[in-house]
Amino acid sequence: MRTFGTYIVELLAANGVELVFGIPGVHTIELYRGLQNTGLQHITPRHEQGAGFMADGYARVSGKPGVCFIISGPGLTNIATAMGQAYCDSIPLLVISSVIPVGAIGSGAGHLHELPDQRQLMRQVSAFSHTVLDMSEFELALARAFAIFGSARPRPVHIEIPLNLLGCDSTSLGIARRLNLPAAPGVGTKSAAAAAELLRNAARPVIVAGGGARRASAAISRLAEALDAPVLMTVNGRGILASGHTLAVSVYPACAPAIELLRNSDVILAIGTEMGPTDFKDKLVDRTSFPAKLIRIDLDPEQAMRGMSPDLAIVADATEAAEQIGALIAPSVEGGSGRARAAAARAEMAALVTRKEKAGLSLLSALRDGAENTIIVGDSNQPVYAGCRSFGTDEPGMFFCSAIGYGTLGYALPAAIGAKVAASERPVVCVIGDGGLQFTLAEMATATEIGCPIIMIVWSNNGYGEIKTQMENAGVDPIGVDIFTPDFQKIAQAFDWHGEKLADPGALSARLAAARVRSKSSLIEIIEDSYV
Incomplete structure (x- = not known):
C-alpha cells in the first residue's frame, strides 16, 4: 500500500x-x-x-x-x-x-x-x-x-x-506525475507598441525596477541603455543594474533625490514594483505633482492599479515585457541626459548620508567587496536601514532584508541559512541586531547540524536601538528597549560556532577573511558605539 x-x-x-x-x-x-x-x-x-x-x-x-x-x-x-x-x-x-x-x-x-x-x-x-x-x-x-x-x-x-x-x-x-502548468501572460503586440511609442517620444524617461523584475536584469539593462534612462531600484530590486553602472540609482525611492528624479521625468516605466507606501511612503499619492506618463508592468492586474494609477497597464512577465518593448526602440545617441541625471541623484543622496549611515554602508561595502558573489541577508538594524537608503549590489538577490514590507525581526539568521542551502558555493553573511537575533537564536543549531557555514554580523547596542531613538525623538521616555544582552561569544561556542567581539573596526577585513575559510559558522559582534 x-x-x-x-x-x-x-x-x-x-x-x-x-x-x-x-x-x-x-x-x-x-x-x-x-x-x-x-x-x-x-x-x-x-x-x-x-x-x-x-x-x-x-x-x-x-x-x-x-x-x-x-x-x-x-x-x-x-x-x-x-x-x-x-x-x-x-x-x-x-x-x-x-x-x-x-x-x-x-x-x-x-x-x-x-x-x-x-x-x-x-x-x-x-x-x-x-x-x-x-x-x-x-x-x-x-x-x-x-x-x-x-x-x-x-x-x-x-x-x-x-x-x-x-x-x-x-x-x-496512479503514479505521481509532472504537472502541466500555464505560462505567464504575454505582453500583446498593441501594448508593447504603445509603451514603446511613449518611451521613444520621451525626453527624460526613468525606469523604476522592483523585486518582481529581479529575473529581468539583462533585459532591463538593455532597455535602459537604449533609452538612456536612469534605473531607480527599490530595495528588493537592487542589483538589477550593477552598482557601478552609469544609469544605476540605488536610492530608497522615498528619498528626496529619487522623488526629484521622478518628478522631473516625462515618462516613468515601472516594472515589478507595487509603487506602494513601503518604498514610496506618501510621496506618490498626488499625481498632479508628477506630470510624467506612467507605464506599469506587473504580473498582478489588481496590483497594477494600486499605489499610483497608470496611463498604460501591462499584465505580463517582466523579462518578456522588457524584451518586447526594447526590440521596438533604437539605441539612443551618445550624450543623452540619462547618465547625468542618474549621477546627480547619486551625488545628492551621498550628500544626505548621516555619520551613522556612513558606518553602516561601510560595513555592508566591506561584506560585499571582500569576496565575489557574497549574499548579504539583513534584519532590521542600523546598517541594513542605511543599506535600504543607498546600497548597491552587482546583481539581483545579493542584498535582501526584512526591514521593509512586513518588517519582522529575527529574519536574517534563518533566511541566510536558507540562502546558503540554495547556493552552497557562495559566501553568505547575515547582518542582525542583538535584539533581533534573540528572536531566532536557536537556529544557530540548525546551521551547525546541516554543515551550513555562514558569517553572522551582530550589530550590538544592548537593545532595540532604533526604537529607542524613535521614542526619544517623540518625547517618550524609553521603556522596554534596553534589554539584557547575553554573551554571544559563549553562545557561539555552545553552538559550535566561532565567536568573537570586534573591538577595532579596522580589523574587520582581516576577521572576515579568516571567517570565510573556516569550515564552521562565525559570529562577529560589533559594538555600535565603537564602529560609528
Whole structure:
C-alpha cells in the first residue's frame, strides 16, 4: 500500500522540489513515511518561524518555491509571521500542514492542536488556503499553487490535509506525475507598441525596477541603455543594474533625490514594483505633482492599479515585457541626459548620508567587496536601514532584508541559512541586531547540524536601538528597549560556532577573511558605539 502522505512527497519530487523544511510532529508523521525514497532533503529548524524564514531565503536565491511541512495548530501560528513577510515581498512558499480529521474541524471539542478555523488564519498571509477533503484534490491544489508561483504574483500557499486522509491508501491516484502548468501572460503586440511609442517620444524617461523584475536584469539593462534612462531600484530590486553602472540609482525611492528624479521625468516605466507606501511612503499619492506618463508592468492586474494609477497597464512577465518593448526602440545617441541625471541623484543622496549611515554602508561595502558573489541577508538594524537608503549590489538577490514590507525581526539568521542551502558555493553573511537575533537564536543549531557555514554580523547596542531613538525623538521616555544582552561569544561556542567581539573596526577585513575559510559558522559582534 502507498499511503497518501507518501504520494504527496512523490508528487512534490516529480515537480522539481528538492528539499523541505519542517519539524516532525505527531500530526505530520505520515508525510515522512516516503520521504527517504524520493531523494528529497529534509532540514529541521528549531522553530516553525525559522522554517518559514529559511524557505524564504532559499526561494529568493534558488528561484524555486520554499516548501515547509508544518503541524496543525501551533505550527501554523508559529509560521504565520514568516508567511506574512513572504506575502509582502512576493516570495513563493508552499506550506503543507495537517489538520484535525474531517468531521471534527470546527467542532470546538478540544482536539490536539485544534483551531476554530485554520484556513481563515492562513488566508490572511497566503494567496489561498485549501483543505483537501478528497485525495484526488491534492494534485489540483498543488497545480494551482505552482501556477501562482510561476505565472502570477508569487505568494505563500497553504494546503492542509486532514489526519484521517494522510494514512489512506492512495494507489488509485496512479503514479505521481509532472504537472502541466500555464505560462505567464504575454505582453500583446498593441501594448508593447504603445509603451514603446511613449518611451521613444520621451525626453527624460526613468525606469523604476522592483523585486518582481529581479529575473529581468539583462533585459532591463538593455532597455535602459537604449533609452538612456536612469534605473531607480527599490530595495528588493537592487542589483538589477550593477552598482557601478552609469544609469544605476540605488536610492530608497522615498528619498528626496529619487522623488526629484521622478518628478522631473516625462515618462516613468515601472516594472515589478507595487509603487506602494513601503518604498514610496506618501510621496506618490498626488499625481498632479508628477506630470510624467506612467507605464506599469506587473504580473498582478489588481496590483497594477494600486499605489499610483497608470496611463498604460501591462499584465505580463517582466523579462518578456522588457524584451518586447526594447526590440521596438533604437539605441539612443551618445550624450543623452540619462547618465547625468542618474549621477546627480547619486551625488545628492551621498550628500544626505548621516555619520551613522556612513558606518553602516561601510560595513555592508566591506561584506560585499571582500569576496565575489557574497549574499548579504539583513534584519532590521542600523546598517541594513542605511543599506535600504543607498546600497548597491552587482546583481539581483545579493542584498535582501526584512526591514521593509512586513518588517519582522529575527529574519536574517534563518533566511541566510536558507540562502546558503540554495547556493552552497557562495559566501553568505547575515547582518542582525542583538535584539533581533534573540528572536531566532536557536537556529544557530540548525546551521551547525546541516554543515551550513555562514558569517553572522551582530550589530550590538544592548537593545532595540532604533526604537529607542524613535521614542526619544517623540518625547517618550524609553521603556522596554534596553534589554539584557547575553554573551554571544559563549553562545557561539555552545553552538559550535566561532565567536568573537570586534573591538577595532579596522580589523574587520582581516576577521572576515579568516571567517570565510573556516569550515564552521562565525559570529562577529560589533559594538555600535565603537564602529560609528
